[in-house]
Amino acid sequence: MSENISLTGLVATTPRHLVTQDGLPITSFRLASSSRRFDRAQNRWVDGETNWFTITSFRQLAINSATSVSKGDRILVTGRLRVRDWDNGERAGTSVEIEAESIGHDLVWGSSVFTRTVLQRDNDIADASVAVMPDESGQGSDIEELDEPDDAERTPGNRKRAMAS
Helix, strand or coil: CEEEEEEEEEECCCCEEEECCCCCEEEEEEEEEEEEEEECCCCEEEEEEEEEEEEEEEHHHHHHHHHHCCCCCEEEEEEEEEEEEEECCCCEEEEEEEEEEEEEECCCCCCCCCCCCEECCCCCEECCCEEEEECCCCCEEEEEECCCCCHHHHCHHHHHHHHHC
16 A cells, blocks of 8 residues: 555654665654544543554655654654555564655744755765855846854744844
């Protein structure tokens, strides 16, 4: 079975990052996803069943998620659902996996700072912040590195004041 799915949840395990012998980066972790609903009879929010997923990402998404996602983070994931039955002789079960196409922090629960990664000519990843500058046609053309703001500039209050001015 392979279906596209989007879900939100809590990162339940520390993300595990590895690079295969062929150079393929892979990051995986477990995600706990619970639905909440308002119970009018009790006049309060109640948790539903928790579903457990193994989230696996590859290539650039694996590299970025390994440095961006931590145990306890609330995230959104979009990817391909894979449900597989397994049997190892002693035990049998079903695994529910998501091959991630995109991962991001769930901003309902907090704020996040985005840092864009850029491929260098030797195919290594640079940890530089960049801005795409529009050319005369309004399309992005050149990439210009920006200075990293200090911690005081990153506070939510300062971002709001900067946006307002």
